[in-house]
Amino acid sequence: MQLAGIKLIGTGRYLPQRTVSNEDFTRFLDTSDEWITTRTGIRQRQISNGEPTWYMGLKAAERAIEDAGIDPQEIDMLISTSVTPDYAFPAQSNLLLERLGIRGAFGIDIQCACTGFVFGVDMARRYLATQEDVNTVLIVSAENITKFADYADRSTCVLFGDAAGAAVVQRGENPAYSFFETQGEGAELMYAHLVPPGNPFSDPEQVERYAELFPKGEGHYMYMNGSEVYKYATRALPDAVERVCAKAGIAPEEIDLIVPHQANLRILQTAAKNLGLPMEKFSINIDRYGNTSSACIPVTLSELRESGRLREGDRVLLAGFGAGLITGAVLFEVER
Structure with missing residues (x-):
């Protein structure tokens, strides 16, 4: 349906x-x-x-x-x-x-x-x-x-x-179309700890044993295996674009604008190359804001809308990837 x-x-x-x-x-x-x-x-x-x-x-x-x-x-x-x-x-x-x-x-x-x-x-x-x-x-x-x-x-x-x-x-x-995928086997590549389990009845050795499942990272600071996450992202982003386009029955070159997660400019350049698309199709502001996690895409959308770059009838693709490892894309048409 x-x-x-x-x-x-x-x-x-x-x-x-x-x-x-x-x-x-x-x-x-x-x-x-x-x-x-x-x-x-x-x-x-x-x-x-x-x-x-x-x-x-x-x-x-x-x-x-x-x-x-x-x-x-x-x-x-x-x-x-x-x-x-x-x-x-x-x-x-x-x-x-x-x-x-x-x-x-x-x-x-x-x-x-x-x-x-x-x-x-x-x-x-x-x-x-x-x-x-x-x-x-x-x-x-x-x-x-x-x-x-x-x-x-x-x-x-x-x-x-x-x-x-x-x-x-x-x-x-x-109509709009979406594609999502989670590769749980990559969960250990990027994470941050919250408050660990603990109460007056806990066995400290048992608590420590479970903590060894995700042992890296100092305190609450994030741990990231940068090279592996980079490899994943360069594969996942073009794959998500192709998969959601397939659902819509269009080719990637028929997209008017791609609004990607702003993680690393080289990731976006590699994805564009793998898709055979010009960088002009990608909206990029990582030079000014860096990686702002889930805020990246809506911040970019706000700038695009404010500048008048979201035109009626445009096919816009939102594409995210990150810790999890998670990939997602939504393709929709701009309506007035």
Whole structure:
């Protein structure tokens, strides 16, 4: 059964005011602007100066609602995506609904790493297509990913920035297509620990035994096997594009715009080459923001919409990949 598509009616973004350049890292790391830029494509990133994740999400959501030109009370569902929420509970979607003053809607949090927004769009599409009382969905992707960065590790800390992006979607007239895949065998390639199990009745040796399943990483800092994740991403991104295009019955060259997860410029260049597509088809802002996890794609969408680059009838493909290992893509047509 082919479900109805989506109509993007509003977008918004929030970037912390603090800008950190590559040169700033040279004060405490053995690195250089050239070393970072040539390996990643990143020149600067915005980093939280204390703004919590929910606050960044709130500001992006407010701007998306304003851009959509709707009353917040018209929102029926709020989907929050983040790997860096401020609280274990309540859910971040609950906090956002309360701060936005929305009554009568329901919220849900999803944690799908850097692919979170793509999952959120597809989840919104399915609710809109199957639930008569869901007509408008707000998707908010907010990330304070730098709090998991080890600033003694030059190979990872230079990659990340903080940001939030949001989108308001409604039921569309044209079909949309999606593809998702999880390769759980790669879970150990990138992870970060939370509070470990422990209580007055725990056996410390038993707790330690389970901890050995994912032994790397200092404290709560993220661990990433960069070379293996890179290899995965260069395969997964073009595969996701081809698979979702196959579902739509089109060739990749018929896509007007690809909005990818901004992990590394070389990954995007390799994917474009493997697909036989020009880089002009890819919307890229990694040089300014770095990797902001699930916020990458909605921040980029917000910039595209603001600049008028999302034209009616354009085929737009959102493509994410990240820890899990997870890949996801959604293909839709811009409607007015």
